[in-house]
Amino acid sequence: MKILCVSDQLDPLVYSSAAKEHFKDIDLVLCAGDLPMEYIDYIVSVLNKPTYFVFGNHNLEEFGFYHKQYETNTLNPSIDESLNHAHGASYAGFKVLKEGNLIIAGTSGSLRYNNGLCQYSDGEMFFNLLKMVPKLIYNKIRYGRYVDIFLTHAPPRGIHDKEDRCHTGFKCYLWFLRKFKPAYMVHGHIHLYDLQEKRVTRLDATTVVNAYSRYIIEFGDDA
Incomplete structure (x- = not known):
C-alpha cells in the first residue's frame, strides 16, 4: 500500500494539473494538519482515493463543524459524526478508524502556547488518548494489533520537535507509541526549510515521519 502524506x-x-498522473499509484492519503479544507477537497477530487485528515493549530475555520461543542481549552472534543466524510475526506481527530485492513488512530492540534483553538496541555492530550484505549484494546483482540498508523499534527517530544513552546511535541x-506500537506515526507542524533536515526517525517499533509538504510511505502488504 502506497500512502501520500501531506501537511502544512x-x-x-x-x-x-498533473497530480493524477504523478500519484496514480497512491492508495491512501493522510493529511496531518494546517491545510485549507479546499486543498483537501482538491486532493480527494483529483486522486479519488480514501483520505483522512486531522486539524493543526492553523486553518481552523471549519474546526467548529467537527467539534460542535467546544471551548478554547476543551478537554473533551465533541465530534459531529454527521460530518465524518465532509469534503470527501474522513476526519480522524480523536478517533480510531479502519480503512480496509488498515487501522488508523488520530489526534488534532498542538501543545498549548497562546490559549488558541485546538491547543492542548500534555495532560489534556493524554486524557484524549485514554478515551481511545477501549477501541485499541478491541483491535488487539480482534485483529492482533492495536493500530497501524498514528496520524497527528504535532510530533512527539524529542522527535523532530523544537524547543520553542509552539513547536514542542507531546510527551504523551x-x-x-511505546504502549500501542503503531508501525508509523505521521505528523506535521514542523516546517522543513532545509529539505536535508531529518524527517524520518525510528522509535522502537514505530517509524515517525514528518509529512511536511509531501512524503510517501509504503506500508507492508501484511497490514
Whole structure:
C-alpha cells in the first residue's frame, strides 16, 4: 500500500494539473494538519482515493463543524459524526478508524502556547488518548494489533520537535507509541526549510515521519 502524506504547505506537485498522473499509484492519503479544507477537497477530487485528515493549530475555520461543542481549552472534543466524510475526506481527530485492513488512530492540534483553538496541555492530550484505549484494546483482540498508523499534527517530544513552546511535541505521544506500537506515526507542524533536515526517525517499533509538504510511505502488504 502506497500512502501520500501531506501537511502544512500546499505542495506544488500535489496542487497541479498533473497530480493524477504523478500519484496514480497512491492508495491512501493522510493529511496531518494546517491545510485549507479546499486543498483537501482538491486532493480527494483529483486522486479519488480514501483520505483522512486531522486539524493543526492553523486553518481552523471549519474546526467548529467537527467539534460542535467546544471551548478554547476543551478537554473533551465533541465530534459531529454527521460530518465524518465532509469534503470527501474522513476526519480522524480523536478517533480510531479502519480503512480496509488498515487501522488508523488520530489526534488534532498542538501543545498549548497562546490559549488558541485546538491547543492542548500534555495532560489534556493524554486524557484524549485514554478515551481511545477501549477501541485499541478491541483491535488487539480482534485483529492482533492495536493500530497501524498514528496520524497527528504535532510530533512527539524529542522527535523532530523544537524547543520553542509552539513547536514542542507531546510527551504523551511517546507513551502512546511505546504502549500501542503503531508501525508509523505521521505528523506535521514542523516546517522543513532545509529539505536535508531529518524527517524520518525510528522509535522502537514505530517509524515517525514528518509529512511536511509531501512524503510517501509504503506500508507492508501484511497490514
